[in-house]
Amino acid sequence: MRVLILALVLSGFICFAPSxxxxxxxxxxxxxxxxxxxxxxxxxxxxxxxxxxxxxxxVLLDYDRIFWHAAPESLRLKLELNGGLTTDGRLRTLLSVDMLALNYFQQLRFASWIPYAEAGIGLIYTDFQVEDQGSRINFNPQLGVGLEYPLENGHALTLGLRLHHLSNGNLLKDNRGVNSALLQVGYLF
Structure with missing residues (x-):
């Protein structure tokens, strides 16, 4: 319960810090x-x-707006809220809040596609546990790559691949992690 309260306080700070x-x-x-x-x-x-x-x-924020040091022009802070279900017949829920650094590689642009890489961490609640997992609330480090396709109206389509891990970071005796690969299709406005 303490971890959940801490996660809510930190996510509130992160959401209101830009303003x-x-x-x-x-x-x-x-x-x-x-x-x-x-x-x-x-x-x-x-x-x-x-x-x-x-x-x-x-939400993608200018990295310099949040942190007190200069950063490359191509660096963004990405804040996410995810909700979902398992699709293997168990019908269990997942809920996570994440913070990632996302870097665009404009120099590697091909046609109109702009490649990017992202990495970060969050907290995730899962309505399921694997054997020896130890907790339903876990840390959620992630790493991904993707492409952004700008549209004429300033919006963009995104396509990415993300490696996703969840574990309690050895805070509990049982710490069996879950590793997954996810395909991401998105729309930025």
Whole structure:
């Protein structure tokens, strides 16, 4: 329960921090916030073949707006809220809040597609446990790559692949993790 309360407090701070820090006199030089939705689908490959389907809400923020140090122009902070179900006949739920650093590689652009890489961590609640997992509330480190296709109206389509891990970080004696691969299709506006 303490972990859940801490997660809610931290996610609230993360969500409201952009408006606090944006009030300085250099705020006009920041890249505008972008919002989006995505659908993620995939399977756990270790230990079980647990299928997952997640709906994601996301916001991309200028990294400099949040953190107090200079960052590359291509770096963004991505905040996500994910909710979903298992798809392997168990019909169990998942809910996570995540924070990732996302870096665009404009120099590797091909045609109109812009590649990116992202990595971060979050907290995830799963309505299921694998044997020796120890907790339903776990850390959720992630790593992904993807492509963004800009549209004429300033919006964009995204396509990505993400490696997803969940475990309690050895906070409990039982710490069997779950590793999965997810395909992500999204829309930024």
């Amino acid at each position: 606090v820090y944006a009030q300085d006199d250099g705020a006009s030089s920041y890249v505008p916030n972008r919002y989006g939705v995505a659908l993620l689908a995939g399977k756990a490959y270790d230990p079980d073949a647990i299928g997952m389907l997640l709906l994601q809400g996301q």
